Every structure is written in structure tokens, then in C-alpha cells.
Amino acid sequence: MDIDEGGLSRRERLRVEASREIKAIALRQMAEGGPGAISLRGIAREMRMTARAIYSYFPTRDDLITALISEIAASLAEALESASDAVPDTDPGGRLMAWGQALRDWALAHPESFRLFYGQPVPGYKPPEDGPVDQTARRVCRELTRLVATAWPQARHHQPEDTSWSDLHPDYVAKIQEDLPDVPPAAAALALRVWGRMHGLVALEIDGHIHPVAGNPAALHRAEMLDLVKSLGLD
Numbered sequence: 001m002d003i004d005e006g007g008l009s010r011r012e013r014l015r016v017e018a019s020r021e022i023k024a025i026a027l028r029q030m031a032e033g034g035p036g037a038i039s040l041r042g043i044a045r046e047m048r049m050t051a052r053a054i055y056s057y058f059p060t061r062d063d064l065i066t067a068l069i070s071e072i073a074a075s076l077a078e079a080l081e082s083a084s085d086a087v088p089d090t091d092p093g094g095r096l097m098a099w100g101q102a103l104r105d106w107a108l109a110h111p112e113s114f115r116l117f118y119g120q121p122v123p124g125y126k127p128p129e130d131g132p133v134d135q136t137a138r139r140v141c142r143e144l145t146r147l148v149a150t151a152w153p154q155a156r157h158h159q160p161e162d163t164s165w166s167d168l169h170p171d172y173v174a175k176i177q178e179d180l181p182d183v184p185p186a187a188a189a190l191a192l193r194v195w196g197r198m199h200g201l202v203a204l205e206i207d208g209h210i211h212p213v214a215g216n217p218a219a220l221h222r223a224e225m226l227d228l229v230k231s232l233g234l235d
Contacts, residue, residue, distance in 0.1 A: 019057055021047060023068050027112040035115075035122040040064060065125050066133060072113040073136035079106045081143055092151035093234030099147060100198045100225040104218075107202050114206050118199070141172075141191075142179045148191040149183045155190060155232035163189040190232075197228050 022043055029037045040061050044054040058064035083102030087094040107114040116122075127133045148155070163186040165173050176188045201224050204210050205217050214220045229235075 015057070018047070019067075022054065022057055022064065023071065026064060026068055027116070030116060031112045035120055036124075038065065038122065062125055062127075065122055066127055066131060069117055069127070070132035070136060072110070072117050073133060073140070075110070075113070076103075076106055076117065077136055077139050077143070080140065084143070084147060089150065091235075092147065092154070093229040093232070095147050096151065096194070096229055096232075096234070097225050099144065100228070101222075103198055104202050104205070104221050107206050111206050114202075118203065138175055138179075141175070141195075144195055145176060145180055145183060145188060145191040148194055149180060149187050151232055151234055152184070152187040152190070154234055156186065158231060158233045159186060159190055162186075168192075194228065194232075197224065 025043045025046055026038045029039065029042060038061060040054050040058060041051055043049075044051050047054070058067065080099050080102050083098040084095040087098050089095075165185045168185065168189060172188070172192075173185075176183055201210070201221055205221070210217045210220065
């Protein structure tokens, strides 16, 4: 049997490559026709496969979308964490800057993936409850909240502290209290606002709304991140 360096047989390797191609075509379908354009039969025609053959990879369109979003979310989480982990824990402002920059870099490198993960929902798609998509999204939320919590001793003097857990969605509260039990509600709310500022400008750029009005989107984004860090009382 032909085994490669990763321990995969030739048949397994071909299956991995075909699965990767299916996902790439699905992203291209979405880029050309929107989220609702993803079609297993259309992918099968392009790859010159039978419908039966492609269903052996992904039995339903929802299975394909779940696998695709899970892979996208894991890629994003790894990029964000690698960037922030490269900055010392003693520099919470630098870690937040690195996180925000990594979000923009990843989104620009993977615009269709960004749209699929954060854009309009795919019509008719129902993700599995507490499946890989939810778990990875929770990972991103948890790590950003952890960064904000580290900055909270300085940031608390620049933020309203009248937030209570009742001001936040119960599902979000439950996850934060399970993952980070020492985080106060005001810090958890601040993490949401930080995410909104980081995500908002990037989403506008990916959707084509920044370039018509900003000659240097990178400088605009950096200025926003610097202002965000300053608003938390950080260097």
C-alpha cells in the first residue's frame, strides 16, 4: 500500500484532496451567487463526479457547510491566538493590538470565509447544537474575553461599572461564567464592545465600504485599534 509521510494511504490522500476541492468550490459558489448558491450537485458537475459520489463525502449540504465553517473558524482562532500569544502577557495593550491586526489580516486573506462565518446566514442551514462551529466560536469569544479581563485592572477606571449579568444574554453569561468564573459582568460587557470595534471596521472593509472613502484602509484600521487601546487606559 502506498503510504505518504503523514501516514495516509493513496486512497485516503485522494479523499482529503477531493474534500478540500469541494470546500474551495463551495466558497467560490458563494462568492458568485451568495450563501444560498452553495450546491452539492453543482459542485459534483464541476468536479465531474456523480451525485452519489459527492454524497459519500458530505451526505447533505448542511454537512458540507458545517465542515466548511468549522474549518474556517478553527483557522481564524489559530491566527488570532498565535498573534496575541507572540506578545508578552505583561503587555495587554499590545496583545489586543495584535489580535485586532490578525483579524484584519486573516479577513483580507480569506474574504469569502469571513463572509460565510460572520456574514448573512446560509438560507435553510441549521447548524448542529453545540457542534464544532459553536465550540470554535466560543473559543474565539473566550480568548478575547480573557485578553480584556487581563486588561480590566487598568480599563475599569475608564469604563462604566454599572453593568450587571442581567444586562447580558443568559447564554453568553453561562458560557463566560463557566469558562472564566472570575470575570465581572462589566468586563464581559467590555469584551463585547471591544469585539464590536475590532470586527466592525473589518466587516465594512471586506464588504467594500471602506475603499471608496479611505485612501489607506490599513492606517485607518491601525488608528482605530490605537484609539481602542487608549480608551482602555493601556499603552
